[in-house]
Amino acid sequence: MTYIENVFACIAAPLFVAALCAGKRQMRPFIFLLAGMLSCLLSAYVNTFFAALLRATELEATAEIAPVVEEIMKLLPLLFYLLVFEPEREHIKSGVLTIAAGFATFENICYLVQHGADELGFLLIRGFGTGAMHIVCGAIVGSGLLRVWRRGG
Numbered sequence: 001m002t003y004i005e006n007v008f009a010c011i012a013a014p015l016f017v018a019a020l021c022a023g024k025r026q027m028r029p030f031i032f033l034l035a036g037m038l039s040c041l042l043s044a045y046v047n048t049f050f051a052a053l054l055r056a057t058e059l060e061a062t063a064e065i066a067p068v069v070e071e072i073m074k075l076l077p078l079l080f081y082l083l084v085f086e087p088e089r090e091h092i093k094s095g096v097l098t099i100a101a102g103f104a105t106f107e108n109i110c111y112l113v114q115h116g117a118d119e120l121g122f123l124l125i126r127g128f129g130t131g132a133m134h135i136v137c138g139a140i141v142g143s144g145l146l147r148v149w150r151r152g153g
Contacts, residue, residue, distance in 0.1 A: 004110055008041050011109065032095045035077035036102020040110075043073035043103075074103050074138050075145065082149060092146060100138025104131040 012034055019030030046069045051061035077099050081087060087095070108127050117123060 004041060004044055007110055007113055008037060008106065011106065012037060028091065029094070029098050032077070032098035033102040033105075036074065036099035036104075037106040039073040039077055039099065040070075040103045040106040043070050044110075046073065070103070070134075071137055071141055074099055074134070075141055078142055078145065082145075089146075092142070096138050096142030097135060100135045100142075101131070103138070104134035107134070 015030055015034055015037075019027050019034070022030060043066075047061065047066050050056070050065050050069065054060075054065070056065060078092070078096055081095055082092070108130060111126065112123065
């Protein structure tokens with residue numbers, strides 16, 4: 001059995017080193033990518049917790065719990081970034097998309113490791129489908145947050 005934490009360490013370590021080597025001006029995309037991957041890792045724990053707490057079936061957990069948890073978890077790094085750093089608008093948009101891409105990438109890698117690569121067609125559909133879905137949902141949630149953020153400030 002492959003542990004999701006091991007997969008995270010194997011992917012995050014070179015990205016972290018690359019972020020350090022890229023310099024201060026180029027570090028932001030790496031940090032957002034790592035934040036998206038970390039939020040995916042944490043959402044796996046939260047999904048499991050709520051599925052056990054609510055005694056959900058696999059279908060209920062996948063259809064009802066996971067989407068809500070994943071969108072909230074993708075929102076948290078962005079919310080932290082907004083509250084702590086008060087960034088410029090162009091940095092916020094790229095941050096939202098990079099966090100969502102990091103989330104989708106890590107989720108797909110874990111799926112590939114767990115289920116194998118027997119059917120390339122299925123993996124391509126999953127890769128593009130979930131990748132696009134996470135990025136679009138991240139953009140929608142991020143846009144909503146920015147709209148509320150702009151009105152409050």
